[in-house]
Amino acid sequence: MHDTTTLAQAILSHHAAPFAGFAPEPVPTPTLQDPVYLAALQACSQLGFIAHDAECLARAWQARALRTGSAQPEQWPDEPQDFGLQRLPRAQQFAACPERLGLYAVLPDAQWVGRMARAGVPTVQLRFKSDDARAIRAEVQAAVETVQGTGALLFINDHWRDAIDAGAYGIHLGQEDLDALTAEELQTLHRSGLRLGVSTHGYAEMVRADAVGPSYIAMGAVFPTTLKKMATAPQGVGRLGVYARLMRHYPQVAIGGISAEQFPTVLATGVGSVAVVRALVNAPDPEASAAELMALMR
DSSP states (O other): OOOHHHHHHHHHHHHTTTTTTOOOOOOOOOSOOOHHHHHHHHHHHHTTOOHHHHHHHHHHHHHHHHHHSOOOTTSOOOOGGGGTOOOSSOSSOOOOOOSOOEEEEEESSHHHHHHHHHTTOSEEEEOOOOSOHHHHHHHHHHHHHHTTTTOOEEEEESOHHHHHHHTOSEEEEOHHHHHHSOHHHHHHHHHTTOEEEEEEOSHHHHHHHHTTOOSEEEEOOOSOOSSSOOSSOOOHHHHHHHHHHHTTTSOEEEOSSOOGGGHHHHHTTTOSEEEESHHHHTSSSHHHHHHHHHHHHO
16 A cells, blocks of 8 residues: 555656756646556646646556556656557558658748748648639648658658648647547548658647547657747756657657757657758758758768
C-alpha cells in the first residue's frame, strides 16, 4: 500500500526540473481510487499538466505499477503499453513515411512550396487558408505540380479531398479536423494511400492520434508562436523529450516557434524532423536560411 501524499512528493522531487516553468493546474476529479493513480494525478497537476493529460499520465503510472509491481516515482512513464497505445504491428495504420522527415517547411501557398522544394527542403506542407473552394482546389493542384521532379514530399493541410484528387503525397490534420471525420471519411482517407500526419499538444491527444495509426506525429507548439492562437501553452523542450520517448515508434515532427538557435536542443530530444514557418517565409534570403537549417538537421 502506498501513501498517496508521500508518493506524490517523491514524483515531484524527481521530475520538477525537466518541467519547470509551468504553473500548477487544478487536480481533476479522480476517476479511480488507486493510490498510485491518485499520487500521479496530484503530482502531474502540480507539474502543470492540464486535466486530460494529468489523467492520462496517472493512468499510465498506475498501469505500469500493476505491470511491474512498483510505483517507480523516479522513472517517468514512457512505455507505449502503459498508455494503451496500439501494439506493433498496429491494427490501424496509415501508409508509412520516412522515419526522419528532416527539415519540414510549412508554407502559405503553392509558389512558396515550389520555391522551397527547389531549394532542396525534403518535406513541405501547403497550409493555404481560404473560404473559396475553387481557389483551394487550384492551389492544391498547383502545389502538387510544383514539387514534381524535386524529390520533396508534399503534405496538404486540412484539404484532404482535394489532396486525394490532386495526387499529393500526404495530408496533415489537426485534432479538431481528425475528430470531425466520420468513420466513413476516415476509411476513404485510409484507402486513398495518402500519408497522414496529425498535430498533438500533449499526452491525451497523442493517445487519440495513435488510435488511427498516422504516418507521423507532430508535437508542439514547442515554443511560443504568433502564427495561430493556441489552446494549450507552449510545451517546452522538457515535455518534448518525454513525448518523443513515448512516441518513439512513430516518425516525429517538432513544431512551433522553433528558430535556428533552438535546433540543437530540439534535435537532442530525438525527433527526426523540425517544422518551421517564419524561419523561412520571414527570412531575408529563404534559400540561404533553408540551407542553414538543413545543415543543422545533419
